[in-house]
């Protein structure tokens with residue numbers, strides 16, 4: 001469904017060259033926002049911007065490394081020069097490619113370059129974008145800053161030490177934005193995302209792994225990028241005007257059940273089979 005709930009609003013989405021960020025850009029644009037597609041991958045950003053413009057939306061593609069303050073400053077200047085205002089910042093960019101995931105392991109086997117890279121992109125990048133966008137929002141007296149977090153930032157897991165610690169830290173940022181700028185009209189919130197892989201990401205994960213993760217979500221299926229984008233659109237628009245300083249969990253119940261639930265479910269299914277129930 002498309003609405004005009006973001007009509008005349010301008011949204012910056014980082015890491016919008018693919019995956020969830022690209023879907024958020026499409027959905028915010030479908031609600032009337034002009035969108036800045038910010039990504040380190042210029043070609044990918046241009047392709048998403050072209051797609052949005054081809055269906056009548058307004059978009060600009062900007063090659064930006066969010067961990068570089070010079071890049072972020074230049075990006076904000078270009079958005080202002082093209083659209084004249086910034087209403088929404090979605091800090092979605094994260095370094096998640098296969099090479100990074102192979103090096104970002106358990107603490108004893110952690111490649112410190114991969115750890116530093118996770119901190120630089122996922123955390124410093126979100127802080128830098130907020131640092132340079134919030135002053136624009138303060139001048140306007142209004143704005144919504146949103147951070148992408150993950151269940152891995154709330155619960156321990158076997159690997160991805162850098163990713164998990166940056167996602168945990170990101171849960172603090174909406175509280176800081178709300179406390180520091182809430183009275184001046186700027187809201188801060190995070191979305192804690194369960195597994196919502198883009199279509200092309202399904203094939204890059206072994207089916208057995210997907211099946212374990214599906215079992216641990218309480219919804220019939222894993223999430224979709226659209227389901228996450230709808231939550232971001234809610235946090236971006238005035239429907240959420242009384243929501244600030246919080247983390248909204250959109251994880252299909254992944255983080256809400258007892259650790260033993262999946263094993264218990266299998267146990268009861270087996271017992272029922274044995275007793276013919």
Ligand SMILES: NC(=O)c1ccc[n+]([C@@H]2O[C@H](COP(=O)([O-])OP(=O)(O)OC[C@H]3O[C@@H](n4cnc5c(N)ncnc54)[C@H](O)[C@@H]3O)[C@@H](O)[C@H]2O)c1
Pocket residue numbers: 014015016017018019020021038039040041044064065066067091092093094095096097121125148149150151193194195196197198
């Ligand atoms: N997909 C999921 O199931 C899921 C689950 C939990 C949390 N998340 C979070 O959602 C966000 C998007 O995840 P995704 O699965 O779409 O990831 P993705 O890897 O598909 O997309 C990340 C994007 O960030 C860009 N990027 C990487 N480094 C950058 C940099 N230095 N500067 C600018 N852009 C950079 C990449 O080019 C890419 O387009 C991430 O923050 C991730 O932690 C996703």
